[in-house]
Amino acid sequence: MSTKNVYALKAILSFLCFAVLASNLWSMSRWNEARGVYDDICYLRQAHLFQRFGFAGFDTDISRDDDGYLTSKLKEIGYPTWYNAATAPCHNPMPATGKLVIEYPPGVGLVLALFPSGHQAVPMYMLATIAVFGFALLAIFLACKPTSILIAGAFGCLAVYVMINPIKASYSVAPTAVVCALAGFLTAKWLTGPQYGSRLRVVILLGFLLGFTVNFRLANLFLASGYSIFLLVSFLALRKLPQFLQGASFAVAFLAGMAPTIVSYTINAGSPFASTYGNNPDVRPLDFSFSVVYQYLADPLQVALIALGVAGSVSLLRQGAGARRVALVTLANIAANLAFFSTYPIATPYYIIPIALLSLWSLLFSTLMREAETVRA
Numbered sequence: 001m002s003t004k005n006v007y008a009l010k011a012i013l014s015f016l017c018f019a020v021l022a023s024n025l026w027s028m029s030r031w032n033e034a035r036g037v038y039d040d041i042c043y044l045r046q047a048h049l050f051q052r053f054g055f056a057g058f059d060t061d062i063s064r065d066d067d068g069y070l071t072s073k074l075k076e077i078g079y080p081t082w083y084n085a086a087t088a089p090c091h092n093p094m095p096a097t098g099k100l101v102i103e104y105p106p107g108v109g110l111v112l113a114l115f116p117s118g119h120q121a122v123p124m125y126m127l128a129t130i131a132v133f134g135f136a137l138l139a140i141f142l143a144c145k146p147t148s149i150l151i152a153g154a155f156g157c158l159a160v161y162v163m164i165n166p167i168k169a170s171y172s173v174a175p176t177a178v179v180c181a182l183a184g185f186l187t188a189k190w191l192t193g194p195q196y197g198s199r200l201r202v203v204i205l206l207g208f209l210l211g212f213t214v215n216f217r218l219a220n221l222f223l224a225s226g227y228s229i230f231l232l233v234s235f236l237a238l239r240k241l242p243q244f245l246q247g248a249s250f251a252v253a254f255l256a257g258m259a260p261t262i263v264s265y266t267i268n269a270g271s272p273f274a275s276t277y278g279n280n281p282d283v284r285p286l287d288f289s290f291s292v293v294y295q296y297l298a299d300p301l302q303v304a305l306i307a308l309g310v311a312g313s314v315s316l317l318r319q320g321a322g323a324r325r326v327a328l329v330t331l332a333n334i335a336a337n338l339a340f341f342s343t344y345p346i347a348t349p350y351y352i353i354p355i356a357l358l359s360l361w362s363l364l365f366s367t368l369m370r371e372a373e374t375v376r377a
Contacts, residue, residue, distance in 0.1 A: 010141060010153075014153070036077045042102050050113035058264050059099075097270045105215045105217070107215025107261070108172050142365070142368040162301070166353065173216075173354065175216050176354045179209050183209050184364070193370075206250070226331070306338070310331070316367070323367075338352070338355075
């Protein structure tokens with residue numbers, strides 16, 4: 001294919017992605033923050049606390065609702081006991097501190113706090129979708145061959161589309177999806193090519209970003225599992241200083257990224273190791289259930305994305321060393337996340353979307369970077 005036709009194909013696919021983006025933005029512009037979802041109200045309350053108290057907004061004790069923000073939100077959606085903040089959903093008692101606090105990590109609240117009260121969810125979703133669209137364009141213009149351009153364009157359109165379905169279901173997944181796209185790019189940057197052992201700054205940034213996703217969803221902790229396994233095995237196999245520095249730097253950066261959640265747990269639960277989920281029976285993992293697995297198998301989108309991730313990883317195992325490293329990290333990550341969610345008592349249309357997106361972005365960018373390197377050589 002001639003250079004002119006290549007650019008024409010890229011332009012067409014970029015326009016298709018833009019059309020999906022425009023459709024999403026139009027739909028999002030008509031969203032209402034009072035949609036009756038309890039999680040939304042708790043995320044918005046966290047944002048309200050940050051806007052009102054600044055850093056002190058990490059303290060989510062129910063007594064701080066002295067301005068009636070939470071009760072007004074509960075009344076807005078018709079919550080039966082809206083007048084009694086002590087019965088608010090997604091709040092748990094903390095015996096160590098004597099507080100009744102929001103159970104979720106503070107990351108979504110921090111993001112929502114960047115926008116004016118009453119107009120927070122829509123701009124957050126819009127900016128997140130635009131950011132994903134940017135990564136889709138990057139992938140399209142990195143591609144060199146017609147087949148790769150088509151794959152990059154198709155996945156770019158899909159990645160933009162899922163920002164509204166199913167990611168609309170939870171405020172926590174929108175910012176997670178953006179970080180997954182960036183982390184996928186960095187994963188490919190780090191592991192693809194012969195000089196991966198010297199890219200310490202990329203490892204540190206990657207560890208920080210994956211740690212920061214924990215502030216959006218506690219289950220995002222498992223997004224780093226494949227990386228941790230890979231770094232540990234690499235060090236044990238080689239016993240060299242570069243591998244040790246990579247593993248140690250990744251771990252420290254990961255903990256640094258989690259700092260907001262650690263601070264929140266310390267303030268609200270009394271310890272950085274005490275979860276604000278308390279004794280909530282709905283969040284106890286390690287109880288394998290075939291019914292949960294069947295629910296995931298009945299979800300065609302999540303199954304298809306995971307299947308693509310596995311198939312793409314297997315295909316890369318037969319490529320060069322850099323491709324194999326990306327494939328091994330991706331397979332380990334998928335396996336660890338599926339093991340966790342198959343033992344989790346609840347299945348939703350978005351729980352395994354983050355690991356699917358992280359895996360597919362990593363595989364896509366790895367393929368495109370190797371292809372670009374081959375063309376340059």
